[in-house]
Amino acid sequence: MTDLVRVTVDEREVHVPKGTGIVETALAAGIEIPVFCYEPRLGEGIGACRMCIVEIEGIPKLQTACTTTATDGMVVKTARTSKKASVGQNATLEFILVNHPLDCPVCDKGGECPLQDLTFRYGPGNTRMTFEKLTFEKPIPISPAISLDRERCILCYRCTRFSEDVSEDGQLVARNRGAMSVITTFEDEPYSGPFTGNVTELCPVGALLPTQYRFEARPWEIQNVPTVCGMCSVGCNVNATVREGKVKRILSRNHPEIDEGWICDKGRFAFSHTRAADRIVDPIKRVRMHGFEPVSWDDALDEAERLLRAAQGRVVVALSGSETVEQAYAMAKLVRVGTGSHEAMLPEEVTHSLDAYGLPLSAIRDAQVVVVLGDVSVAERAPIVDLWIKAARRNGARVLTELDDHAVRGADRAVLIWSGPGGRGGATVAAHAERLGLAGKEGCGAFYLPETPNGRGAADAWAAASDEEPAETESVGLLIVSGDEAANDPNVRALAEKAESVIAISMFHGLAAGWADLVLPGTSYLERDGTYVNLEGRLQRLRRSAMPPAPDELAWLSQLASRFGVELAPHAPMVFAELSERIYGGLAFGEVGERAPLRGYLGAPAHVEAPPLPEPEAATEGLQLVCYKPLFSGPAVERVDELQFQRPPAEVELARADAQARGIANGATVTVSHNGTSMQLRARIAKDLRKGIVRIAREHAGDLRGTVEVSA
Amino acid sequence: MSLADEIQKVARRYPESKSAILPALRLAQEEYGWLSREAIEEVGEALDLTPAYCMSVASFYDLFNFEPIGRHTIEVCTNVCCGLVNAQAVLESFERELDIAPGETTADGEITLRAVECLGGCSTPTIVAIDQRYRQSVTPEDVPAILEELRNV
Amino acid sequence: MSEALVLGGAEETPLRDLASYRAVGGYAQLLKARAMPPQEVIALLIESNLRGRGGAFFPTGRKASFIPSPEKVAKPIYITVNADESEPGTFKDREIMLRVPHRLVEGCLIAAHAIQSNFVFIYIRGEYSTEYDVLQSAVDEANAAGLLGAVKILVHRGAGAYICGEETALLSSLEGERGQPRSKPPFPAIEGLYAAPTLINNVETITTIPVVLEVGPAEYAQIGAPPDSTGTRLFCLSGNVARPGVYELPHGLTTRHLIEDIGGGVPDGRSLKAVMMGGSSFPVMTPDDLDTKLDANSLGQKGYFIGSGVVCVLDDRTCMVQFALRVGQFYMHESCGKCTPCRVGTRWLVQMLRAVENGTASESDFDLALDVCDRIIGKCLCVLGDSDAMIVASCVTKFRDEFHAHLEHGGCPFGHDSSLDGLFAPSDQHAAHEVVV
């Protein structure tokens, strides 16, 4: 139990745990202390802006509430009851406004700007400053995605503290001192990395703004739709800002256990792929002489029915892992119940043995030992997890990239994370967790970072639709490619070669053209209602934010299903209700929740034994190549101009020791070779890489596989 | 010894290597005369800090140059204590003789002239730091001889 | 007894090398201190009532007593000696480092023993090159002679930023960050350098420690103006005075005595108009207060501060608007930019003062300026902004007639005859300079 202390704020008494900040203490008493620079997620208060100034009995000088913590018997007077504090606060606002331009009418922040709000509430009514304001060139891009208006900047240092202390990229900094201080990057290089966009939300004024949103909407024209990001397996909670049926912006929607209010740049900026020029809006059919041509929905469904029947039970469905649970279930029911075909290509392996080690992601921050295995940068697979690991390290945790049994056993709270190939869907970490006795130990657990946002949910939904086993068949009558990620997968493409016919569900032209017989328009996660299961096993609710340009998957799947005598509702809540009875313990759609709790699988066994660990491979000559799917890759990212600069350069990452042993300097051009194939890439020495491993983004790896040699 | 080695040697004297950023920037500036992009990147690399961070720190302090400067620097104190006893005449004399304004470098790249804040030598005004070494009690009349001396170095 | 204690023995020639310092009894006090339990050394300092010479006049022994004992903390304990000396008009620490560097080293070692620290940083301002060389060689010599024992002394050079003299900014800078102050509490004694307990003292304070031991705390406490302003002080006399210099004098002599008798008065038959007292960070003194004694209490009663011992004389040729403006420009240039009132207020004040100087202000602007000063004082993160506001406000208040004359005259009534006329200010570092006066 923490000690409670008694504090009086503006004559109201509250009891708070000792050490609680005064801003929070006042809030507990129902009193708001205005702040600009203070943002608890950035660490301790720094007392820079002086907005939170209060009087504390016994201390002659005004104090900043954001840097003061509660002690027993403390008597705090905020600007509401202290003349001195209110003069101080008013002074702070006056000083802030001395250089702030009066361009609110053309500022994208206008209407949702803390400075505007606080000026209205506490500020001076007129200006006494009659001299020239400080002027700067405006706005300047600090990256293709973010623009900076230095005149509006109030130097609260939120953005630079985020860069230094949260994302730890150290790229956004203050330059010069005093009145001439400005926010900048090094030599005007673009601010890059997985998390840059967060500064646009942290900035309490209109200084840092997303370029995509420039002049796009005013606050009274928009709605913020609470939904979940569908770009990776973390499932950050977001608000989609919608104007006239179109998504204009993605904002974070703090889920303290999942994302703490941070989202990655893919989740933030990639939404505009929904408006890509090559978006498929009508079904298209292959026509012998003319290639492809659009067809009506009736014709499309006739064709789909024909192909399904012609396959005679030899249908295979390749899932992307980005389908909603409902979509995957609907597809499964159509194919499995309707045509008696039970074979699916799942986007990734799924195991239930990890369930016994489930934790909220935020538990990583509180761990003493975090072991990250698998050799793919966490930020590439599940970016927000990287921030939790960084937070753990700042809290004093040991973060290891090799499994040290002793360290794990010795820690009260240990977390294992698998990020990379060879994880067997989590079975590998589950086996280690089991071996190291983490089962049932509070604060201990294991995570597997899947490559797809809803691979687990899609697999479970597929399984729930029928108990039949796939029959042994030699040939594939029909391959259904569900989604662009599947369409992009070389294994799926290889199977398509063998299939007698192919139906593809795709958002974009070009992906399935040339090899599918029928292409049906796909939708984005922003256009769907439904649920996703994230990497924690948390069931979360997606809300339709934008209207899809064509009927969504559930709509036409239900129609098609009825042609096969299968009853399937066209709406997510009803599909969910049916499915929920089978795997989610009857949980109602409406109860999934705005800020979903980590429920675990209702009715799931408490423990599923993890499959045994594979024998360690014999030490190999050369370097083990790990190819990874970069965060900034994929069909959506490729269609967003503002993200192109973030795509990985043609690089090979090496451990320092391996580079030194080969006389390779950081940035040098090197040859990577394997079995006669070789490629030229730039070398980058990566601090987080184990000796003996090299890493290349999949799109730059060509045909390289397995063990490779790297030479200067 | 390479600059990186030198920096790392200095860094080892501190409990935390980041503390060596000022000596490291100083070493880099001694090596190159000013803090070019490459110089800052070298400091960052040696101390495992981002170049942006190093630039941010360097730009906080007056003694670092972000543009090439002259072979010699002349810094005239123009704070009040020297000003009361005519530092401006000394500065003007340098301006006249060099034909440049404070903050500028002579066309031949020899001399950079600056006005600076109190140098801590107020009892012997005007204080002029020539290549970072103080000259005390400098008068306007001393200026030609000082320049003559510098040009012969 | 000769008045010079801190500079004792170095009146004629500096005591730069170990041998010459030993010849005047150097390092004897270190041996004496090391023979005592640490707490006893702190007790001696408390008894002497030695107070900080860096500006805030905080009791040195008490500050040392705030440092937790090593058994109670899991971290090392540090000492940082503040040799950043950048307050306009201050040049005493430089004199100490050039003339008695070993006494400073001895003081460091005694302080290290008192608080059981093994790591002393001396943060010396970046512009002090010769001073650095002299000090570093004294440290090396002492080290070679085995005097340091387990203690490490690292002389760390700053890089040109007045704010780094502020103790928490100094710590930020020493940790490799931008030299911006930090909010207190926690105080450095509890959470200082690398979040470990840290004692921060001015060069003169530390150098006085061996003196206190030599003279004896009780005797030391009788020197000067007891009970509060004990001992001697290195006064920095400069400006329009015949014999400027550093004078080590006991506290409690009058300002007039220092300026007229010791400093030879205002030369050229001019008269004294004002004194920049304590440093540029404090209110200016007017001639009617010249008989105020140079000790903290006497000065305090009249609204002045002893600061870092600055006594800079302004004669009747000084335009006080130009003076306030030039001082204001200094603070604008040196503001670190972290907190709003200081970053914005210092610049705003410069703009207002420039308007007064140019004759474009109006009478009501004086009250606005005073109100802006008021809105800075006590609201900033550290006292840099307060300092600016204090001296500017004192000029506006005490020389309002002269400010007013600028309005009447449509510009500076001195024409070009003010001694500060045409003074340059390095306004934005690394960027443009401007003639502002």
Ligand SMILES: Cc1cc2nc3c(=O)[nH]c(=O)nc-3n(C[C@H](O)[C@H](O)[C@H](O)COP(=O)(O)O)c2cc1C
């Ligand atoms: C803006 C500012 C500048 C300062 N500059 C110095 C300085 O150059 N030297 C110094 O010793 N103290 C300076 N101080 C005072 C220090 O913060 C601190 O009080 C002092 O070093 C403590 O030492 P002392 O107790 O021995 O006086 C400055 C304070 C402020 C607010």
Ligand code: SF4
């Ligand atoms: S850009 Fe915004 S977040 Fe950054 S310092 Fe300025 S006001 Fe603060």
Ligand code: FES
């Ligand atoms: S919110 Fe406390 S000083 Fe900015």
